[in-house]
Amino acid sequence: MTSLLLRVKSKMAIFAHRKARGMLDGEYGSVFRGRSLDFDDLRAYVPGDEVRDIDWKATARHGSPLIRRYVAVRRQTLILVADTGRNMAAVSRAGEPKKDIAVMALGVMGYLAHRHGDVVGLVSGDSAGTRTIPAKAGEAHLERLLRHVNEGVRLEAPASRLEDQLEHVARTVKGRNLLFVVADEVAASSEMSRLLRRLRAQHEILWLTVRDAELASSPDDHAAGTAGDFYSVADFALLPGNLAQSAAVAAAYTKANAEREAARHAMLRQAGITMGEVDGSHEVVTALFALLERHRRAG
CATH class of the missing domain: 3.40.50.410 (von Willebrand factor, type A domain)
Incomplete structure (x- = not known):
């Protein structure tokens, strides 16, 4: 029997060729505002990102805007x-x-x-x-x-x-x-x-x-x-x-x-x-x- 989740992941993989997977993950992560977060990594700024999430020191070194991404400390x-x-x-x-x-x-x-x-x-x-x-x-x-x-x-x-x-x-x-x-x-x-x-x-x-x-x-x-x-x-x-x-x-x-x-x-x-x-x-x-x-x- 074909896995339904495998179909979902295949659809998401196709989408990832057109838009960065990190953007979709980032939008999901933004739903629970104000939760406890730990720094994860940096990614390129895209229009619509919060200016407050820009890492200005990393941006200066890199030469283009970079956004800080976080992971939740506790499960939602x-x-x-x-x-x-x-x-x-x-x-x-x-x-x-x-x-x-x-x-x-x-x-x-x-x-x-x-x-x-x-x-x-x-x-x-x-x-x-x-x-x-x-x-x-x-x-x-x-x-x-x-x-x-x-x-x-x-x-x-x-x-x-x-x-x-x-x-x-x-x-x-x-x-x-x-x-x-x-x-x-x-x-x-x-x-x-x-x-x-x-x-x-x-x-x-x-x-x-x-x-x-x-x-x-x-x-x-x-x-x-x-x-x-x-x-x-x-x-x-x-x-x-x-x-x-x-x-x-x-x-x-x-x-x-x-x-x-x-x-x-x-x-x-x-x-x-x-x-x-x-x-x-x-x-x-x-x-x-x-x-x-x-x-x-x-x-």
Whole structure:
């Protein structure tokens, strides 16, 4: 059986050819601000780095700006929060299963934590229940977490209800941790908003949304004969593709989708949560780099 973590590491290795691995590690390390740190090494300054981290003596010797990098003296805890309901068995905007994108995102963040000596746990589930795997260190443990998510998302699974998993975190997870939430395009609600504000008062939270497939087929799709019917994995209702041939229906769909997205963004923003979105697994590493960078700048 192919290792899920090996796929993650391969994706990160490809990314490292385009951007320095140290930049991604550095952004992860910046999440827990104010923790006890020990000096690790120096690297070249890149735009966006904190000026206070420049080593001026080393810069003078080297002739170009160098940044001090640090390692944590004590371990932190990363809690992966994953929706494993059947909503995540749907197709993403890039045309691949949302589950595959979620596993990649959880794997990249978990591997960054592993490289920093942090421990990683998992809270996952659906409307029928929530399961917790306690935080531990090591690649074998991380592989187990990824397999749990990968095998848990099925069309036969109960419907998604992320509020239940977040409520479980709020009730049971003690101390200040980093929560990394990978979710479907959840709808904004007063219940979710209150829950997020409660969680944000205790934890650092990063949120990644896996975007839905585009259901409004374009006129070109219909002309080419590539437009088809869809069905909702949430309730298995048929979504006839020919409805999108109506300009009024397509416009109404686009408007409703934009309003739902704006409401979700506003809810996360008001709770002080740093958020990002991905359409496919090929975007995961760059999206997480941007997410971590935004979180550092927001702090």
